Amino acid sequence: MNEQELNDLRREYSLKSLNESEVKASPFDQFDIWMREAVNSMIPDPNAMTLATSTFEGKPSARIVLLKKYSDKGFAFFTNYESRKAKNIIQNPYGALVFYWPELERQVRVEGKIRRTSDDESDQYFKTRPEGSKIGAWASPQSSVIPNRKYLERLMADFEEELKGRTIKRPPNWGGYILVPNLFEFWQGRPNRLHDRIQYSLINKQWKIERLAP
Numbered sequence: 001m002n003e004q005e006l007n008d009l010r011r012e013y014s015l016k017s018l019n020e021s022e023v024k025a026s027p028f029d030q031f032d033i034w035m036r037e038a039v040n041s042m043i044p045d046p047n048a049m050t051l052a053t054s055t056f057e058g059k060p061s062a063r064i065v066l067l068k069k070y071s072d073k074g075f076a077f078f079t080n081y082e083s084r085k086a087k088n089i090i091q092n093p094y095g096a097l098v099f100y101w102p103e104l105e106r107q108v109r110v111e112g113k114i115r116r117t118s119d120d121e122s123d124q125y126f127k128t129r130p131e132g133s134k135i136g137a138w139a140s141p142q143s144s145v146i147p148n149r150k151y152l153e154r155l156m157a158d159f160e161e162e163l164k165g166r167t168i169k170r171p172p173n174w175g176g177y178i179l180v181p182n183l184f185e186f187w188q189g190r191p192n193r194l195h196d197r198i199q200y201s202l203i204n205k206q207w208k209i210e211r212l213a214p
Helices: 003-007 027-040 084-091 119-128 131-139 149-163
Strands: 048-054 060-066 069-071 074-080 094-101 106-116 174-188 196-203 206-212
Touching: 027 069, 027 094, 027 106, 027 174, 048 074, 048 084, 060 074, 060 084, 074 084, 074 119, 119 174, 131 149
Parallel strands: none
Antiparallel strands: 048 060, 048 094, 069 074, 074 174, 094 106, 106 174, 174 196, 196 206
16 A cells, blocks of 8 residues: 555544543542443453563563453463563563453553462463363473474474363463553544543552553
8 A cells, every 4th residue: 555545545533532530540440440331332352452561671562462350450362481572571671551442432551560379370261261272281392383284283282182081271381461550541533633631640559540642
């Protein structure tokens, strides 16, 4: 596409508003309201979120992962501990999340420190996964270079045979992480690009609510 074609990809936002006087005192409560509205709106993959991490040198990378649990303790996702994102987290434990729900003209940004969940939490979640996903966690050498698709399918078939008829336990190199927030931003699209942006900053264990210019 050329520059003009990209510039033509423009739409106006609605008259919905987000006011600092109306949001919840806790950003977790505000997030819960928006997440439930996203789910109830039948948006595809409302728990999909961009996870941004970086190396100790500050070289960033980002990818879409699925939110599997949230509370006032943080936002949890699960992955291979030998993946690129996991290696980034070892080097630099600070990360960021972005939820984008275009149908609702909303976006949520979350920043904070990432740590592993407990083995028990990882085990409990792993038990809820479909059998194919459990086997896939064993089979995939996530983020490693592989020769072709058939190599991966052969690994999957080998593990299916090995684990047939057995209770599939969580691989030792697979489990959960939780991002513990210190900053939230709730974004609501508005006409003329004058969007509403409400920021929550954690200061001395208290959440400070402020409006940001769009």
